[in-house]
Amino acid sequence: MKTVLRDVKTASQMMRRYYRAVKETMRAMAGYLPSMKSWETRKMLARHIWLDAMHADMLRSRTLDLRYPRVDVDEDSDAHLIKLLHQLPNAATDEQFVAGIYRVIKPALLAAFKTYMHNSDPLDDAPSHLYLQRIINELEQQQTDFETIRTSTGKAFADTRWETFLHSVLAASGGIDGLDLDPGEKYIPFLSRALYQLPEEGARDESWEPAVMQVPPRLPDNWIEHRIWVAIDHANEVWASETAAALIWEYDNKPWNLYYEAARCYDEMRHAMMGEARLASMGLQIGIDYPMVPDHWRTFRQRGIGALLLLLHGLEQRGPLHKSKLKQELFAVHDFDGAQDCDYDWADESGHITYGLSWLKSVFPGWQKLQIIEETNKLLAEWREWIERHHHEGTHGYAVFLSRIEAKAKLLKTEQSDTQVVFQPTVVTK
Template identity: 30%
Template structure:
C-alpha cells in the first residue's frame, strides 16, 4: 500500500540551524563594518559625513546586535559565534579599511558592502519563513530601510566631494572600489550561501589579499588618524575659543553664553573623532558589548556637535566663521588608547554638573532651542559616565590593574591637555581671540 503524505510548502526552506548560519554571517559583516566606520571617522575631512557616519554605524550596531541575539536564540543553549567558513569574507571587510583615502573608503561602503548587505536582507526576507522566523522579520525590514537610506546619503555626499577632489584622488578611489567589488563578487558576494573560495586577486601593495583555504590571512594594520582630517569650509584651529588658552577671557553671559555654548557643542567634533578611535582601538580587546555601547557613544557625540552647528547656522553664521578646534584630540597623540577612553570619561564627568546650570540660564533667556539641546545633552552624558566607568574598568582589569582606580588615568589626561595648552603660541591666541570677537560683534550688530 502506497503511503500518502500532505505536501510541504516553500516556508520550510530554511530550518533553525540553517537560519542561524545565515544570520551569523550577516552579524559578522555588520560588526566589522561598524569597527571600520568608527576607525575612519578621524580620517574623514567632510563635516557632514563626519557627523552622519556615526548615526550610520550606530544603526549598523543595532542591526548587528539584533542578528547576534537571534542567532543565540536559534542555537540555544550555545553562545559561540565562530567565524568559520566566513573568514575570507570577513578578511575582505577588514582589508577594505586600508583604503588610500576617505573617498575610497566611503565609496566601498556606498557601492560595495552596503548594497551587498541590502541585497542579502532582501533575499532573506523573500525566502525565509515569516511565521517560524517572525522575530527576524521586524528588525530585518528596518535594516532594509536603513541600508537604502544610508546608501543614498553616502552616494549623495560622494558626488559632491568627488567634484571637489583632484583627479588622482578620484582615480585612487575608483580603483580601490572596483578591486573590492571584484573580490567580493569572486566569493559570491554577501549572500545566503557560504562564500566561495576565491583565488588571490590582490594587486601587489594594494592591501587586498585573501586566503583561498578560508583560513585567516595576514592583514596589514589599519590605525585611525592621530591628526584629525578637517573640512576646509570651516576655520580650522587648535584652540576653538579664547578661554581654552586665556583664563581671563570671560565665558560670558546673555547672548555671549548662548554663543559660547553653541561653539562648545560644535567642537564636540573632537569627542566624535575620539570616540571613533576608542571604539576601533578596543573592539577586539573588549568585545561586542563594548562595541555596542561605544557605537551609541559615537552617535551621541555627533548629535551634540550637530546641535551647536544647527544653532549657529540659525543665528546667521557661515561655516567660514566657525572655529573647529583639535587640541583635546591632539593631546592624546602617541598615547596609549586607554587615555583616549579616559579623556572621554574625564570630560563627561567633569562638565556634567555645569549643564544643569546652563539649562536654567537658557530657560531664563527664553532660548528654548539651547535649553532643549542642553537638556538632551545632559541625559546623554549621564549614560556616557556609566559607559566610561564600565569600560575603563574593564580595560584596566584586562591589563592586570585595579579596575576601580582611575587616579593615574585622570592625572595623565589632565597633564597631557595642560601640556598641549601650554604650547599655544601668541599668534594662535590672537587668532582665536579675533575669531571670537568677530562672532560676538556680528551678534551685537543684529540686536
C-alpha cells in the first residue's frame, strides 16, 4: 500500500507554480544584472541565471507531461506570486537585491522542492523526482556560491527588515508550494509599484578606473600586445552578457524558448572571464591596468534594448570566422590558453547567431530580412565611426591604461615578442 498519495492534477498545479516561480526569479535576476556593481557578484548572477533557466525548463517540461494534452503552462496563473517576484529588482541597493534572492526566495524554493519529494511517490512521480533532485543539488551549490561571495567581497548581503518583509509577502501570497492567494490591502503599495527599469548603462565595479572605450587607440606592435588586445576585447564582452540578460526582463510574455536561449548570457560572461584570467596571468589587473567599460550601452542604449540587440547580432555574425582566425594566430605563438578560449568562443557564437535572429524576429515582427540587414549594418557603421572618431580626436581616455599595458608588456618575454603583426584591429569583434 502506498504511503504517499497525490493525484496528477495536484502535482501538475504544483509543478506549474514551481516553473513560474523559478522562471520569474530568473527574469528578475537577469533584469538586475546590468545594474550590479560588484564584479564577483555579477559573475555569480550570470551563471545562476543560466542554471535557473535550465531548472525552469525541466519544471515546464514536467508540467506539460502531467497536463497533456493541455499546453497552458505559460498562460496567466499564480498572478499574486508573480507580482511579488516582479518587484524584486526594485530593491534599493545591490546588497538588498542579493539578500532577497539568496536569503528569501531561493531558500523558499529549496524547502518547497524538498517537501514535494518527501510527500510524493518516487515511483509514480519518478520524472519529477529526477528533475527536482538535480535542481535541489544545484540550488544548494548556488547557496554555497553565495556564501563564498559574501566571504570574498567582505559584504554581508543581508538586510533583516527587507528579508522579513519579503518573507511576509511571500507567505501572504501562498508561498512557493501553496495556492495562489491575494496578499491583501496591506501589501498593495509594495506590489503596485512601477516595475524596475533597466539602467541607461551597465554598471561597473566601483573599484575600477573610469574609462571611455575598450578598444586601444593603436594596433598592437608585437605578438605580446596582440595577445593583450584580444584578451581585453574578451574581458569586455560583459556588455553582450548585459544585453542578452536585458532582453529577458525588457520583453514580457515572449515564448519560453526565447528566454531560455537568452539565458546563455552566461556564455558572454564566460568569455569575459576568459579574458580576465588571461590578462591576470600576464600581470594585468582588471579595471585598473585595462578598461572595463559599457561603451556599447553608452552609445546606443537611449535607442532602446532593440538597438543593442541589432548591434550584438551584427557583431556576432562576424564572430565565428574572426575567432577561429584568432585561434590559429594564438596557437602559432604558443598562447594555448588564448587559442582554446577563442575556439570555445566561436563555438558559442555560432549558436548565438541563431538565438539573435529569433529575438530580432520577435522584437521587430514587421521587419523583413532585408530591413534587418540594413538596420544592422547602419548600427555597425555608426559603431565603427564612433570608435574611429574618439581615436582620431584623442578622446579615447586610454592614455593611463596604455602606459600600464606597455610597461607590463615589456616584462613579458616570448620567442615571438619581436614578431611584427599585420591584422584587422579588434573593432571588428565585440
